[in-house]
Amino acid sequence: MQFNKENISKDQLINLYKQILLPRLIEEKMLILLRQNKISKWFSGIGQEAISVGATVALHKDEYILPMHRNLGVFTTRDIPLSRLFAQFQGKMTGFTKGRDRSFHFGTNDFHIVGMISHLGPQLAVADGIALANKLAREDKATLVFSGDGGSSEGDFHEALNVAAVWDLPVIFMIENNGYGLSTPSEEQFKFKNFIDKGPGYGIESIQVDGNNILEVYKAVDKAANEIRKNPRPILIEAMTFRMRGHEEASGTKYVPQELFEKWAQKDPVENYERYLLQEGVISSEEVDKIRKDIKKSINEGLNLADEDVYPEVSSELQIKDVYAPYEAKLVNSIGSAKSTKRYVDAISDGLKQSLEEFPELVIMGQDVAEYGGVFKITEGFVQQFGKDRIRNTPLCESAIIGIGLGMSIKKQKAVIEMQFADFVTCGFNQIVNNLAKSYYRWGQNADVVVRMPTGAGVAAGPFHSQSNEAWFFHTPGLKIVYPSNPYDAKGLLTAAIEEPNPVMYFEHKVMYRSVSDDIPDDYYTLEIGKASVLKEGEDITLVTYGMGVQWAQELLNDFQELSVELIDLRTLLPWDTETVAKSVKKTGKVLIFNEDCLTGSISGEIAAWIAENCFQWLDAPVMREGSLDTPVPFNSELEKDFLPKQRIKKKLEALAKF
Known part of the structure; x- marks a missing residue:
């Protein structure tokens, strides 16, 4: 492995060493904790640390990085407190997800990191969105997003690269080519040989680097980032590397030929870089020992703090509260508007x-x-x-x-x-x-x-x-x-x-x-989301519907002048207004719920179940429903009329009135 330290200071070289050593030593500790059942799962990045660290050091601290589950070095290089990382791995409260997600499935705006979800590809488009926002704000910033070679087979990869190219978005697509998508080798994932052959098809400049050479990765990302800050456009970097452990620890590595491990062990990114620095006199063996000792001490201190942390309180109320971002709408009324x-x-x-x-x-x-x-x-x-x-x-x-x-x-x-x-x-x-x-x-x-x-x-x-x-x-x-x-x-x-x-x-x-x-x-105004509208008050029957169903109901009620029908337009389906519906059902004792959607599995079923459970004592008849046929929507207009529930609603209302 050939290192080139040209234009990199001694302090930078040593900092890169500290940064690449930290995730390696954390991983070694995590593998022990995994065997001790102190963490539940681990996705190892051993052998790939140079990519995460080199790329992160090359970017500005306020530039977003979107890593994957083998990019521990991104999180450590951004100086996230180790105690918080370890608490995250253990599902504790000072972690980033309050125990709601595991490993690196999280983001933190404080450190300008957006983690992945398990579907691998979607984070690529999220990076496009961050880059678009930067571009619209005229901010000279780069965004970097990771993908594995396996994840590139997903449609999200194509879509994200295509949009980035069309819109000239300042994104670096870092493809970690380690030869396998879990156990499936590259030749069973795609027909091309290298990603640098694929990038030009999108009109994207593409370069290949030795992903185990931290200086080569650092220089490539530094150069690309500087260029796209000045001249926004996407750049694809293919980092050739190898994963020295399983996709995750439970999967093992039996599917990988032993000779590949032997070959790539010779290219270990941490050992080779350390050896180079020693040979070049950039660092001494005594300094190496001290750095290792200091890092291990910080790891143990972080683990001790994480051990003292508590697990999340099991509270249904707290969990439901955090499903939506808090927001209290201040309604803009239209009183007096033309x-x-x-x-x-x-x-x-x-x-x-x-x-x-x-x-x-x-x-x-x-x-x-x-x-x-x-x-x-x-x-x-x-x-x-x-x-x-x-x-x-x-x-x-x-x-x-x-x-x-x-x-x-x-x-x-x-x-x-x-x-x-x-x-x-x-x-x-x-x-x-x-x-x-x-x-x-x-x-x-x-x-x-x-x-x-x-x-x-x-x-x-x-x-x-x-x-x-x-x-x-x-x-x-x-x-x-x-x-x-x-x-x-x-x-x-x-x-x-x-x-x-x-x-x-x-x-x-x-x-x-x-x-x-x-x-x-004519003026700007807002209405309350989550609040139904009582379009017509009545005493005999409650009709609950929404959308086109409201138009049908208003037309239908012309034929039922003798009935006192209360018509509720839900307006919002999630969350739906249980209070308004319950108040009406308690008054009328009879309810018909209908929607244009196919009947089976439609929203009307949930509303009917809720009424049956919460308003049963006020009901004078079964809760009735209507919807479209359980078929795809037909093209022929007469078939479509039969598909839609408009005529069947009238019969249901007549039956309910007679009950």
Whole structure:
């Protein structure tokens, strides 16, 4: 191994030695603790420390790094107190996740680190989001994100690199090529030989380094970071290395040929660098002994402090409290505001435009949202007023754009992301349910992201442009779900969702875009998220619905003049307003819940179960439900009418009235 210390001072050389030795000695201690059952799991980075340490030393302290589970050196080089790291590994309170996640699945803005989730690829797009925020703020900063060679097979890798290239984002993609994805060798992961061959396909400059040579890694990252601070663009660095232990300790290494261990043992990054410094007279053997002794002492002191720490209090109340970032909305009322007749689609456009004026840090992203104005023309004319930095056309990569939204939140920016159709959110599902929804609960990072979802059937658009998929997200703690049924709510709930620091799935029904109008305030206003609306008071029956169901209900009630029906528009589905529903059910004793979504597994089932459990003594009839057929949405208009529950709702209401 050839080291080149040119342009690196003696102090820097010694600091690099201390930094690379620290994670190695911690790992050796962790392996002992693992055998003693004092930690539950360990992902070893032995043999790969030069990459983590060299890259981290090369960056400024306030530049974000997004490591993976084999990058202990990133955390130690950023000078995170060892006691907090060890408490994290043990699931204790002074760790970064309060015992809610393990190992390196955490972030810390204090140290400008954003950890991974187990799905490997999503952090790449989050790095894009941080870099975009830096670029928009005209900050000359680099962002570095790690990926293994195995993780590069995921679609998130392609999406993140593609967006970074298209948008010239100042991101360093550090690919640790250690030859295996768990037990699967590279030749079974991808056909190309090196990642430096892959980068140019994205239009990304790519370089390869010896990942076991700390000076080579340090110089490469230092050079790349300096360049992209001045001239923003992505750079891919492929670090050739090898993992000397199993994917994690329980998996072992039997699948790896012994000769590979023998070959790479000769390239040990710590031993070789130490030997080089001794040979060059940069450091003496006595100094080496003292450094080792001091590090071991600090490790033991950190462990002693972690041992004194307590485990989390088992409290359901505390756990639920931390699902959402705390936020007390200060409603902006519309009293005295002039009104204009606006269609549902105009109300949404109005809410977006006024929110862009209200929040300079807000960015709208989505396919065709810029000059084209979106497929429903909701953002038409926005580019002329707000510019392309804030109204951003995106490639077809839902997962990356949602991840970018989280990255922007880390830099305290807001994002509204348009799904061209709600159906397409499947391509970004992982980012929503595992990254956006869980980030605050896991490590206190809110996701200030609104995902707009044009949804629903009734326009003969077939199975892939007509689904009602709000129930997919209803089961995910950490998300909020809003579904307005009229122009007034559409504007006020959208502006409230954008103010909200937590991730909001905002559903807007396509049929209502240009078929429903109302006089609504011209000025900016907000409505309370989580509060249902009683649209019509009654004594005999309670109807509970939302979205297009409200329009159907209002039309239906014209045929039931003799009944005193109370109509509740939920407006917010997560969290839904149990208080308003319970109050009405206790008054009427009969309730029908319906939604456009397929009946089985729909939100109506949860509401019905809650009423049965909490309002049983006030019921005079079974809780009734209705929804669409349990089939995909058909294309033919007559089949679609049969699919939708509109006609069946009338029969259910008649049956309930007679009960």
